Amino acid sequence: xxxxxxxxxxxxxxxxxxxxxxxxxxxxxxxxxxxxxxxxxxxxxxxxxxxxxxxxxxxxxxxxxxxxxxxxxxxxxxxxxxxxxxxxxxxxxxxxxxxxxxxxxxxxxxxxxxxxxxxxxxxxxxxxxxxxxxxxxxxxxxxxxxxxxxxxxxxxxxxxxxxxxxxxxxxxxxxxxxxxxxxxxxxxxxxxxxxxxxxxxxxxxxxxxxxxxxxxxxxxxxxxxxxxxxxxxxxxxxxxxxxxxxxxxxxxxxxxxxxxxxxxxxxxxxxxxx
Amino acid sequence: xxxxxxxxxxxxxxxxxxxxxxxxxxxxxxxxxxxxxxxxxxxxxxxxxxxxxxxxxxxxxxxxxxxxxxxxxxxxxxxxxxxxxxxxxxxxxxxxxxxxxxxxxxxxxxxxxxxxxxxxxxxxxxxxxxxxxxxxxxxxxxxxxxxxxxxxxxxxxxxxxxxxxxxxxxxxxxxxxxxxxxxxxxxxxxxxxxxxxxxxxxxxxxxxxxxxxxxxxxxxxxxxxxxxxxxxxxxxxxxxxxxxxxxxxxxxxxxxxxxxxxxxxxxxxxxxxxxxxxxxxxxxxxxxxxxxxxxxxxxxxxxxxxxxxxxxxxxxxxxxxxxxxxxxxxxxxxxxxxxxxxxxxxxxxxxxxxxxxxxxxxxxxxxxxxxxxxxxxxxxxxxxxxxxxxxxxxxxxxxxxxxxxxxxxxxxxxxxxxxxxxxxxxxxxxxxxxxxxxxxxxxxxxxxxxxxxxxxxxxxxxxxxxxxxxxxxxxxxxxxxxxxxxxxxxxxxxxxxxxxxxxxxxxx
Numbered sequence: 003x004x005x006x007x008x009x010x011x012x013x014x015x016x017x018x019x020x021x022x023x024x025x026x027x028x029x030x031x032x033x034x035x036x037x038x039x040x041x042x043x044x045x046x047x048x049x050x051x052x053x054x055x056x057x058x059x060x061x062x063x064x065x066x067x068x069x070x071x072x073x074x075x076x077x078x079x080x081x082x083x084x085x086x087x088x089x090x091x092x093x094x095x096x097x098x099x100x101x102x103x104x105x106x107x108x109x110x111x112x113x114x115x116x117x118x119x120x121x122x123x124x125x126x127x128x129x130x131x132x133x134x135x136x137x138x139x140x141x142x143x144x145x146x147x148x149x150x151x152x153x154x155x156x157x158x159x160x161x162x163x164x165x166x167x168x169x170x171x172x173x174x175x176x177x178x179x180x181x182x183x184x185x186x187x188x189x190x191x192x193x194x195x196x197x198x199x200x201x202x203x204x205x206x207x208x209x210x211x212x213x214x215x216x217x218x219x220x221x222x223x224x225x226x227x228x229x230x231x232x233x234x235x236x237x238x239x240x241x242x243x244x245x246x247x248x249x250x251x252x253x254x255x256x257x258x259x260x261x262x263x264x265x266x267x268x269x270x271x272x273x274x275x276x
Numbered sequence: 277x278x279x280x281x282x283x284x285x286x287x288x289x290x291x292x293x294x295x296x297x298x299x300x301x302x303x304x305x306x307x308x309x310x311x312x313x314x315x316x317x318x319x320x321x322x323x324x325x326x327x328x329x330x331x332x333x334x335x336x337x338x339x340x341x342x343x344x345x346x347x348x349x350x351x352x353x354x355x356x357x358x359x360x361x362x363x364x365x366x367x368x369x370x371x372x373x374x375x376x377x378x379x380x381x382x383x384x385x386x387x388x389x390x391x392x393x394x395x396x397x398x399x400x401x402x403x404x405x406x407x408x409x410x411x412x413x414x415x416x417x418x419x420x421x422x423x424x425x426x427x428x429x430x431x432x433x434x435x436x437x438x439x440x441x442x443x444x445x446x447x448x449x450x451x452x453x454x455x456x457x458x459x460x461x462x463x464x465x466x467x468x469x470x471x472x473x474x475x476x477x478x479x480x481x482x483x484x485x486x487x488x489x490x491x492x493x494x495x496x497x498x499x500x501x502x503x504x505x506x507x508x509x510x511x512x513x514x515x516x517x518x519x520x521x522x523x524x525x526x527x528x529x530x531x532x533x534x535x536x537x538x539x540x541x542x543x544x545x546x547x548x549x550x551x552x553x554x555x556x557x558x559x560x561x562x563x564x565x566x567x568x569x570x571x572x573x574x575x576x577x578x579x580x581x582x583x584x585x586x587x588x589x590x591x592x593x594x595x596x597x598x599x600x601x602x603x604x605x606x607x608x609x610x611x612x613x614x615x616x617x618x619x620x621x622x623x624x625x626x627x628x629x630x631x632x633x634x635x636x637x638x639x640x641x642x643x644x645x646x647x648x649x650x651x652x653x654x655x656x657x658x659x660x661x662x663x664x665x666x667x668x669x670x671x672x673x674x675x676x677x678x679x680x681x682x683x684x685x686x687x688x689x690x691x692x693x694x695x696x697x698x699x700x701x702x703x704x705x706x707x708x709x710x711x712x713x714x715x716x717x718x719x720x721x722x723x724x725x726x727x728x729x730x731x732x733x734x735x736x737x738x739x740x741x742x743x744x745x746x747x748x749x750x751x752x753x754x755x756x757x758x759x760x761x762x763x764x765x766x767x768x769x770x771x772x773x774x775x776x777x778x779x780x781x782x783x784x
Contacts, residue, residue, distance in 0.1 A: 003417050003438040004461040004469050005480045005496035006431075010445040012456075014466040123472035127463070131475065151332055158340040201460045201477045205502045231343035234355055238335060242328075252501060255475035 025076040032071060036064035044224045052099060059095025062182035063088030065219070066115065069190035072198065073128050083118040090114045091182050098174065105174035108181025115185065128197040133256035141259025142266050144246045149270025152239050156274050159231065165275035175272040176265075184264040191216040191244070192251045192260050205252055213244035243267050277317045281310035281326050289333040299338040299354020307334065311361045315368035319376065323365025330361035374506060381510050384412035385517045392525035395532075398422070401525060402432035405518060410434045413511055415497045416478075419446070422485065422493035422522055426450050429493065446494045449482040453491045456482040457508070461498065479503040483515035487523030555729035559744065566608055570601035577601075610673070611745055614752070615728070624756045626667040630780065633664050633671075633696050637708070640675045641694050650689035651682075658696040663780035664706050670753045671708075671777075677746040678710040678773050685734075685771070686714030698779070705759065705776045713770035722763060726751040750775065 039060035042053070067084040074080040090111050097107035119125035133141075156162040166172060191212045199208035220226060220240050221233065247260030288306045297303050307330035315323025338354035345351050391404040402420050410418040419438060423429025426440060426447040441447065445456040445467065458464040460477035467480075478500055485493035495515045499507070577594045580586065586594065617624055634657045645653040664671070682692045690713045699707040717725060721732045731744040747761075750773075754761045758778050765771035 003419055003433060003496060003498060004445075004467060004478070005456070005458075005482050005498060006419055006421070006433075006444050006446045007439040007441050008445075008461070008470065009441055009443045009468040010448050010456070011466050011468070012448055127473035127475060129475045151335070155336040155339050158336050159343045197475070201463060201473070203459065204504065229343070230347050231339060234342050235339050238339065238355075238358060252476070 025071055028071055028076055028081075029068070032064050032068050036061055036068065039064065040222060040224070052096060055095045055099045056092060059092035059182075060088075062095070062111075062186045063091030065186035065190050066091060066111075066182075069186075069194040072190070072194040073124050074122075075124075077124075087111065087114055087118060091186075094181060098178070102170045102174070105177040105181075108177045111181045112185050115189065127201075128193040129251055129255060129257040130193070131256050131258075133254045133258045137250070137254035137256065137259045138262055141247075141250050141254075141262040144250070145243065145263030145266030146270070148239060148242055148246070148263075149267040152235070152267070153270055153273070155235065162274050164273045166273055172272055176269060179268040179272070180265055184261055184268060187216055187219070188247065188257050188261045188264060191219075192247050193257050196248055196251060200252065205248070209245055209248035209252075213241055213248065216244045217241060239267070278314055278322055278326070281314040281317070281322075282329070284310035284313070285326060285330055285333065288330075292334075292337065297337065298350065299334075299341040299357070300350040301337075304334055304337075304354070304357050307357075307361045308364055311365040312368055315365045316372055318369065319373040320366050320369030323367075323369030323372075324362060325365075327362035327365030331358040334358055334361075377506060377510060380412055381513060384408055384514065385521075388514075388518055389521050389524075392521045393528065398525060398529060399430055399432060402430060402522075403434070403436075405521075406432045406434040409495070409497070409514055409518070413497060413507060413514065414499070416500045417496075417498040419496040420485075420493060420518070420522075421446055421450065421496070424450075424492070445480070445482045446496050449484050449494045450491060453484045453486070455484065455512075456480070459503075476501050481508065481511055483512060485515060485519035485522055487519050489523070492519060492523055492526075552729070555744070559729050562744075563608075563612070567605070570605040570608075573601040574598060574605070607673075607676075611749060614749055615745055618728075618748075618752050624670070624752060626670060626756055628665050628667050628757075631664045631666055631668050631671060633658055633662065633706070633708070636668060636672060637675060637694055637696055640672065640679060644679045644683060644692075648683050651686060652689075652691045654691060654693045656693070656695040656697075658706075659698070662696060662698055662706055664777055665780050666757050666777055667753075670757070674750045674753050674775055675708070675710075677750050678775070681746055681773075682710050682712035682714065682771075685716075686712045690714060690770075699774075699776050702776060704779055706779045708775045708777070709772060711770065711772040716767040716769050716771055717763070717765040718767050722765065725763065726761070 039057040042057040043061065067088045070080060070084040070087065094105075094107040094111055098105040116130070119130045122130075153164060157164070195215065196208050196212040199211060217237060217240055220236055226232060226236055243264055246263055250259035250263060251257060253259075285307060288303065288310070291297075292301060292303050295303075307327075311323055311327045311330055314326035334354070334357055338351070338358055341351045341354055387408050388405050391408065392401045394401060402422060406418045406420050409415070409420075417433065417435065417438075419431065419433035421429045421431050421440070426442055426444075429440075429450070431438075431440060445458075448454070449456055458467060458480040460473060461467055461480040462469045462471055462478050463473040464480075478498060480499075481497045481503075483495045483497075484491045485495055495511075495518060497511050577598050581591060581594055614624060638655060638657070641653050641655040645651070679692065679694070686692065693711040694709070696706065696708045699705040715734050717732055724730050725732060726747050728748045729744040730748075751761050754775050754777065759776045762774045762776070763771060764774075
């Protein structure tokens with residue numbers, strides 16, 4: 003029992019803030035890069051091309067790098083892995099434009115993240131690690147339920163239909179979600195931010211804050227339709243997905259169930275075509 | 277209990293679907309009924325889950341309406357209805373959970389008091405209290421450290437077995453009375469944890485156990501995962517109650533111990549009184565016998581002298597007997613008078629003067645040697661310069677008592693050594709020693725031999741006459757002179773009595 007067995011130094015500093023002061027400059031730089039890439043995406047619109055791929059890769063790579071920065075507190079040696087992962091995300095995004103099977107390159111990003119995070123205690127603390135089969139199944143089931151619900155709701159609308167005529171494009175979208183989209187969200191919002199906030203306080207404030215930040219990130223995504231019903235639906239479903247992921251992270255101690263929940267939800271979402 | 281609210285939610289959803297209700301339909305408010313029901317029955321989790329389900333069931337009605345009608349007041353109303361049941365369920369459930377937690381805390385406080393009030397070792401009671409606290413607070417570990425010093429304090433922990441560091445957070449709380457709270461013990465810079473931070477935080481709270489006398493211990497609690505503010509408040513309340521209950525238990529135990537000690541003392545005093553009563557009865561019997569013996573001799577010899585013409589030689593022998601018995605009677609009466617003085621708390625009357633110790637002791641040794649031929653008396657005169665200022669009569673009585681005892685308790689004869697000298701271990705004191713090689717005194721009887729009416733029973737001396745007053749008089753007389761009496765004895769080897777009296781130079 004640490005309260006009785008571990009030496010205690012009352013004069014030592016109490017636990018610091020989630021965002022360490024020395025990270026401010028890096029944080030500003032990376033956030034600026036992500037915002038700039040997002041603006042580029044917005045300006046480029048839906049036109050496919052290498053510029054858009056570069057910007058999209060930069061956004062996701064930047065988000066993962068932000069998560070790495072927050073988790074490590076800019077400790078010496080943080081920048082190398084962050085740059086490598088961000089570069090992999092950009093490369094995968096560019097590669098996705100090269101052919102119908104190009105999006106499979108996205109799958110290299112989570113693999114690289116796991117390799118870089120291996121053996122680092124701060125990464126284990128943020129939830130990088132395995133989960134029990136029951137916990138992973140629960141995450142998958144929760145995401146699948148919300149995804150199915152989304153499909154039911156969408157079926158009651160006029161403008162959104164389930165459409166699976168192009169399986170290759172669907173597989174590419176799934177690879178994008180599995181490789182960078184869900185990874186960046188879970189890594190930054192649940193892994194780095196939620197874990198740190200929860201460690202310093204209570205569950206609900208941490209869950210609500212990080213879910214709100216994740217919602218803002220999705221609502222600012224140029225790929226999201228601008229229609230009011232789409233935005234309302236995004237707030238409703240992504241809010242539930244985010245809170246579910248927080249609950250799963252707290253329950254299991256791992257990011258995996260939340261990642262699987264997000265993946266299952268987006269697997270359903272990708273079948274919808276406006 | 278959750279099945280009925282669940283069924284009711286489904287019924288409301290079905291009715292709304294079948295009747296094609298819009299997002300702002302009045303029927304949507306019916307979702308609140310099962311939500312409240314679940315919240316009341318199952319707390320925040322039940323209320324929250326049913327509320328989420330209600331929101332999910334209403335979403336296919338509310339969200340398509342936005343596409344159809346745009347963001348009108350009705351569709352906005354419908355959208356708000358998605359979150360309303362969740363919030364209601366959580367709020368009501370939280371209030372219910374709070375009430376239940378308070379009831380549980382009250383029950384736990386009573387259980388703690390019951391455990392601590394039960395007879396038995398405090399350690400066992402504390403272990404029970406720690407388990408009670410762990411269950412009530414939903415904690416992973418609970419430890420109670422009771423005492424003023426962390427090194428000697430009693431420890432009860434659940435699970436059992438933890439080390440206590442003298443510089444730990446608990447020790448800090450015990451020393452200062454300040455609480456220590458840590459949101460994650462493994463990641464707290466103030467705590468030198470040996471393990472790195474885990475994915476799930478380890479919360480910790482060290483609270484002082486306070487009573488009227490100050491800090492009497494520490495309650496340490498560790499939780500894995502979430503620690504609600506209400507739980508923390510509950511822990512603080514429990515620490516307050518536990519502190520008072522522990523103090524009450526300690527006071528009760530002290531009272532019990534005091535009562536037990538008192539009962540033991542009363543029993544011992546009663547036994548002693550019985551013993552004294554018995555001794556007095558025996559004493560009266562012995563005194564009667566001791567008085568009658570010389571009186572009978574006096575009566576017989578005096579009658580003989582009065583009634584018949586006794587030849588001068590025989591008459592002289594009778595007179596010697598009469599004198600001897602009268603002296604014996606006088607000695608007994610003197611001892612009785614001294615005894616009555618001692619019992620009345622009056623000081624013995626002493627007439628101190630310079631004594632020729634060698635003359636007094638030599639005379640006594642000669643007297644006893646002439647009366648007890650079976651014993652070998654050895655007298656060592658004192659070194660030059662040994663002088664004593666004391667009541668000669670008192671010293672004479674002390675000597676006679678000691679010599680008499682030496683003879684009585686050497687029934688088979690033997691050596692009796694008498695000496696007087698400066699006490700080697702006590703400057704300024706003169707030591708008068710009488711040593712025999714008789715039956716000796718058992719070690720357990722030694723503390724009692726100077727008490728009144730006490731005679732050490734021994735089969736070889738059962739027939740020996742005596743009042744059991746001799747040594748108590750020796751002690752009283754020695755102390756009246758500002759001295760003392762000591763004894764060394766081994767059963768079967770003999771005894772050595774040492775009377776220490778202030779020398780002529782010492783204060784008298």
